[in-house]
Amino acid sequence: MEPTQEVMETTAVDLGALLDAGDGAVVTLVAGCTRLVVHKAVLADRSPVFGGMFRHDTLEANTGEVAVPDVEGPVLRQLVAYLYTLQAPQLPSLAPQLLAAADKYGVSALKAQCEQLVAAQLSVETAAAAAVLAIRHSCTSLRQAAVNFIKANAFQVMTTQGWADAVRTQPEDIVTLGQLLADPPAEASTPTSTDGSGPQGDRSCTPATAAPPTASRTAPPPDDSAVSRLRSLPEKEKNSRLIKAAKEDAVTELQTLLAAGADVGARDEDERRYTALHWAAEKGHEKAVKCLVVGGADVDARSSGWQETPLHKAASNGHEAVVRLLLEAGAEADARNKTQSTPLLVAAYHGHVAVVRLLLANTPYHNARDQWGRTPLHNATLREHAEAASALLDAGADRWARNNEGKTPLDLAKQNNHQQLIDMLR
Numbered sequence: 001m002e003p004t005q006e007v008m009e010t011t012a013v014d015l016g017a018l019l020d021a022g023d024g025a026v027v028t029l030v031a032g033c034t035r036l037v038v039h040k041a042v043l044a045d046r047s048p049v050f051g052g053m054f055r056h057d058t059l060e061a062n063t064g065e066v067a068v069p070d071v072e073g074p075v076l077r078q079l080v081a082y083l084y085t086l087q088a089p090q091l092p093s094l095a096p097q098l099l100a101a102a103d104k105y106g107v108s109a110l111k112a113q114c115e116q117l118v119a120a121q122l123s124v125e126t127a128a129a130a131a132v133l134a135i136r137h138s139c140t141s142l143r144q145a146a147v148n149f150i151k152a153n154a155f156q157v158m159t160t161q162g163w164a165d166a167v168r169t170q171p172e173d174i175v176t177l178g179q180l181l182a183d184p185p186a187e188a189s190t191p192t193s194t195d196g197s198g199p200q201g202d203r204s205c206t207p208a209t210a211a212p213p214t215a216s217r218t219a220p221p222p223d224d225s226a227v228s229r230l231r232s233l234p235e236k237e238k239n240s241r242l243i244k245a246a247k248e249d250a251v252t253e254l255q256t257l258l259a260a261g262a263d264v265g266a267r268d269e270d271e272r273r274y275t276a277l278h279w280a281a282e283k284g285h286e287k288a289v290k291c292l293v294v295g296g297a298d299v300d301a302r303s304s305g306w307q308e309t310p311l312h313k314a315a316s317n318g319h320e321a322v323v324r325l326l327l328e329a330g331a332e333a334d335a336r337n338k339t340q341s342t343p344l345l346v347a348a349y350h351g352h353v354a355v356v357r358l359l360l361a362n363t364p365y366h367n368a369r370d371q372w373g374r375t376p377l378h379n380a381t382l383r384e385h386a387e388a389a390s391a392l393l394d395a396g397a398d399r400w401a402r403n404n405e406g407k408t409p410l411d412l413a414k415q416n417n418h419q420q421l422i423d424m425l426r
Contacts, residue, residue, distance in 0.1 A: 027054075028065045029080065034073030036080055046083040048106040048340055052369055052404075071101050082110050092117050096133050103137040108336060111137070119145040124156040128166040131180075132173040138332050138363075140300050147180045154181075230260035239266035246276035246292065249285035254292065264295045273304040281310035281326065284319035289326070299331040307338045315343035315359065318352035323359070333363040341370045348376035348392065351385030360395040367397060373404035381409040386420045399425050 027040045043050040053066070068076055075097045078089050082102075089098055089110070099114035118130050119142050127149050134143035150157050157163055167174050230238060242262040245253040254276070258264060267273040277297040280288035289310075293299060300309050311331045314322040323343070327333060334342050344363060347355040356376070360366060367375045377397040380388040389409070393399060400408055413421035 029068050029076060030065060031068040031071045031073050031076040034076055036076060038080055038083075042083055046086075046107065048369060048371070050105060052373055070104075072097065075101055079105070079107070079110070082107065088113050089117070092121065095121070096129065099133065099139070100137060106340075111139075115139045115142045118142055122146060122149045124153055125160045125162045127153070127157045128160070128163040128174075128177075131177050132166050132170045135173045135176050136170075138334050140330055140332050143180070143330065147177070150177075151181060227256055227260045230256060230262075233260075235261075235263070238262040240268075242266055242276050243268045243274075243279060246280040246285070246288050247283060249280070249283070249288045251287045251291050254288060254295075258291075258295045264292060264297045265301065271305060275301045275310070277301065277310045278303055278308075278313055281319065281322050282313035282317055284314070284317060284322055286319075286321045286325065289314075289322050293325065293329045299326055299329045300335060305338065307336075309335045309337075309343075311335060311343045312337055312341075312346055315347040315352065315355050316350060318347070318350065318355055320352075320354040320358060323355050327358070327362050333359060334365050334368065339371045342368050342376075344368065344376050345370055345374070345379055348385070348388050349379035349383055351380065351383060351388045353385075353387045353391055356380075356388050356391050360391065366392065366395050367401055369401075369403075373402070375401045375403075375409075377401065377409045378403055378407075378412060381412045381418075381421055381425070382416075384416055384418050384421065386418070386424065389421060389424060393424065 027038060027043070029036045029038060040054055044054045045051070050066075071079070074091070075094055078091060078094055078098050079101050081087070082089060086109075089095065095114045095117035099111055099118060102108075102111035102114060115134075118133065122130055122145060127146055130142060131146035131150065133139070134146055230241075233241075238257055238260060239262055242254065242257045242264070243266065244250075245257060264277075265275060267275055268279075272278075274282075275297065277289065277292045277299065278301065280292060299311070302309060309331065311323065311326045311333070312335065314326060333344075336342060337346075341349075342363070342365065344356065344359040344365070345368060347359060367377075369375055370379075374382070375397065377389060377392045377399065378401070380386075380392060399410065402408055407415075408425075410422065410425040413425055
């Protein structure tokens with residue numbers, strides 16, 4: 001056993017033993033008739049939501065009792081057990097409810113495990129509920145799995161009680177699901193006119209030639225001299241050229257390399273380990289991004305170190321068109337990087353107003369917090385971006401939220417002596 005792994009497992013076991021210990025338990029979680037006495041330090045360490053709750057002068061911090069609405073007792077027990085032990089949930093049947101709870105309290109690793117469990121249990125009866133769950137909680141892989149399952153079993157799924165219940169109780173999500181079901185597969189080619197414009201306008205990289213080597217095709221890519229020449233190159237060189245083409249917005253080169261078998265998910269060799277899509281998104285190369293997405297690039301791929309997605313990079317650099325493309329391709333709007341920052345937190349920090357507005361329209365988490373307890377409004381105020389702060393306030397951002405130091409956005413505006421923001425935040 002590796003030393004690091006041994007320390008982690010020992011920590012999990014030690015924390016698990018605390019479940020039965022009364023000493024030091026300083027908070028009670030309440031869900032209906034279920035009451036669990038737990039250690040505040042454990043919850044704060046494992047959940048950024050609980051952490052923020054206990055760091056500030058809140059009712060929960062003062063009374064030592066936390067109401068957990070919309071979570072049933074058995075689900076709460078599973079959530080708490082995970083926070084103490086970091087062990088996978090023991091009741092797969094509770095995975096959908098536990099996924100929702102994990103998302104609500106920011107326990108991303110548990111959310112990912114539950115997402116896999118729900119996907120593994122897909123059936124004609126559960127597919128509609130799984131798809132709705134994925135849409136409501138921004139679960140990219142589960143959403144795609146559910147959509148693919150429903151497309152393959154449309155008649156059976158749509159005649160189940162599960163589908164009828166979803167239509168009745170979550171009509172807006174079913175509309176979104178309908179749009180996803182109507183989208184053609186990424187690798188399906190669209191007939192074009194002789195000039196290449198076709199019914200969908202400018203197609204910088206057609207699916208037939210951009211699909212990755214593992215994707216299914218209805219016809220082989222064109223075997224022209226450029227593709228044939230590149231096919232003979234070592235895989236490492238093809239992938240290196242793909243990264244370079246993405247950096248330079250060389251769309252024709254991207255198209256040819258993908259047709260020649262370059263790996264659309266290949267990473268560069270520097271410490272960040274960016275994919276081609278990371279580079280295209282960072283530099284704002286809209287056509288290259290479109291080509292790579294159509295070619296099967298993972299829109300939620302993570303860099304090394306900072307754990308950033310392509311959407312983080314596009315938002316950080318203010319590339320509105322690329323942000324829009326990635327969101328339309330299903331990128332997770334509320335993905336968290338190493339510092340727990342979402343793309344909205346990043347865009348607000350840099351004052352990219354158009355991107356802030358676009359992300360506000362695609363995410364309900366206007367008050368998401370990073371590891372310092374800062375909301376997007378804190379970030380906009382800290383960097384004196386008044387227009388971004390105004391957009392956040394219009395969207396309902398909490399002007400009284402406190403960061404880990406107990407400061408509100410108004411406190412930060414006063415600290416920087418920024419009168420326009422002071423007036424706005426009062």
